Amino acid sequence: MIIKLPRFQLSGLISLPNRLISHASSLSDPSYTQSNLNSSQYHSKIQSLTQNLHPETLINILSSTPDLNSSLRLFKWVSLQTQFRHTADTYYHIILKLGLASRIDEMEGFCTELMKSGFGFQDSDQTLVTLVDTFILHHKFDEALRVFSVMCFNGYKPSVSVINRLLSVLVEEKKGIKCVLFVYKEMVKLRICPDTETLNLLMQALFDAGRVDSVVDQFNRMHKKGCCANSRTYEIVVSGLIGKNVMNKATVVLNEVIESECDLDLRFFSCVLPLLFEMNECEMGLRLFEKMRSLNIVPDLSVYEVLIQYFARSLCLDDAIGLLNEVISRDLKVSNRVLVDLVNGFCKLNKLHEAKRLLEEHQVTNADSYNVVLEGYCQGGGYADVMWLFRQMVEKSITNSLSWDILISYLSENQRDDIVYKALTRMIVSGNTPNSTAYSALIIAKCKSNEVNDALELFHHVCEEQLVIDSSSFSMLVKGLCLNGKINKVVNLLQYGSYYGLSCSNEDYDIIMKSMSTLSESNSLLTIVGRMIVEGCSLSSETYNQIIKSMSDHQRSTECVLYLNRMVKEGLLPDAEILLISLSFLAQKLKLHAVLPAIHKLLSVNDHSLLNHAICNMLINGLWKEGYKREARLLLDVILENGWVPDATTHRLLVSSGFSEGDEDDTQDEITNILSEGFGEP
Incomplete structure (x- = not known):
């Protein structure tokens, strides 16, 4: 059958x-x-x-x-x-x-x-x-x-060439390992010896099926089948191992390649070299390039480009320029991304004039490369250099929207309000629509000039244009509004920001919380706190103190309890004055028992500046009234261990309560004796 x-x-x-x-x-x-x-x-x-x-x-x-x-x-x-x-x-x-x-x-x-x-x-x-x-x-x-x-x-018995033709199309079109193995097994049954091309096709199919170990096994057994690895073999095995992220095995094969006398061709280097540099295996890539040079194989454009990019990013600019000159001598042209990396290398070394001269000498008319130089001048040059280069770019018609964004950002950051709006107008006239980068820079400039209302109007305009400013300009606007006492507008601004995916830093929220402490809107404050928690911001001690004080001031006992317990649980200590205010408030509301987790943890801190004599007396008094007598006695022990004397109110409360409860006579007698000793009573 x-x-x-x-x-x-x-x-x-x-x-x-x-x-x-x-x-x-x-x-x-x-x-x-x-x-x-x-x-x-x-x-x-x-x-x-x-x-x-x-x-x-x-x-x-x-x-x-x-x-x-x-x-x-x-x-x-x-x-x-x-x-x-x-x-x-x-x-x-x-x-x-x-x-x-x-x-x-x-x-x-x-x-x-x-x-x-x-x-x-x-x-x-x-x-x-x-x-x-x-x-x-x-x-x-x-x-x-x-x-x-x-x-x-x-x-x-079909010839090996017939079998290879069939295998080739099966592998090329990736039609599955089952079909390839069927052909290969039939070949084995008929005792037809494979050649190197057959094994190359088999290994490629095994790689496509993710069977890396089988590939390595076939590669290691090639000589037993009377076959020798050729350039295509090494290309398949090395590129496949790198593609499957098995770099250790790929390195072993590459070492064999470098030491072997195999006639490698350009296709092998064009395939493997870019992969090595992409995987950041630069040392091996350079060794392989030396092997290529020793074989007198002239690189193609893909090899030239990956090496120029490597040398440029490593700031080995002489090597990069040498390879670039080779490319030019062969009437080839590198891509824009390579020029960008090369120019960026010069700019990182603050060789701005050399970067510009490189573009001029090679008659580059691409805006991306010039934008890198323009950014370099904005960061390390003077105002005159920036404007001189930009004018040249305009004259040569090599600007794009990013060029204008860079210029407007630079002018805004340096508060050149006299020309920033002229530049913005010129940008629009030249057919470049301002994007979020330009608007972000303008908002920063307005905030630095203390024109926060104008900055806020710009923000709303950006929202209407369905653009999103960057986080730094949003943060600057939030701070500006807070510092100018426009905290109500901050609350609305944060709602807009949430819709557009903008968030504040912990530092921003600290400023907001300070500003909000002057408001009587506790709901707004809790809204801000909820936003902080959702965004994963950690609440600082200062923020917790402001929340707890605000909740106490606004008679919100549930929230006061929640955030006091949470603060202490996170290992943060409340301010002594705010702790006294909040506990006094909770005592009035008969809610001291609700913060017992925080009280127990504060007792373990043993900081007398927090749970001092006065606070302990208040806690004993309050907890006893709320029916938590055992906890009150524990606090009494703390007072006595520290050599403190209970105040008269606490003394009277405990004594009177002790005599009134007959089922605890012995315990109460003991407390009475202790208190009597504390007050020096006979």
């Missing part, structure tokens, strides 16, 4: 005789329809065959018959004629027609008939090989594999 493979489609071009290509093309042409022959047409073709019963006549009739079913009837009719003998060519035509029509099972039957027809292995086998190539040419790969399986099943 012949193995039936799953259907799939892929592309490939195989060299075939012109006659076969022409016939196959006519069969696959859309205009070649499958219309059934009527009775008279069919009998007419039978009559033609009867008059000239010859294989060539049958081939011509099959070629001119668009209806596949009629072609099959005609083929079977002549097969029954005792004086007619089929040839390999007649089988080729009917098999081809069936295959192109995707009637694989019938096609397989005729392939088997052909192999058993007695034409001789050479004719039968060559016909099937031609069919494999023809099906590949027309993207009929199910059919090509089925023909191949018939050949192998009947003991025919």
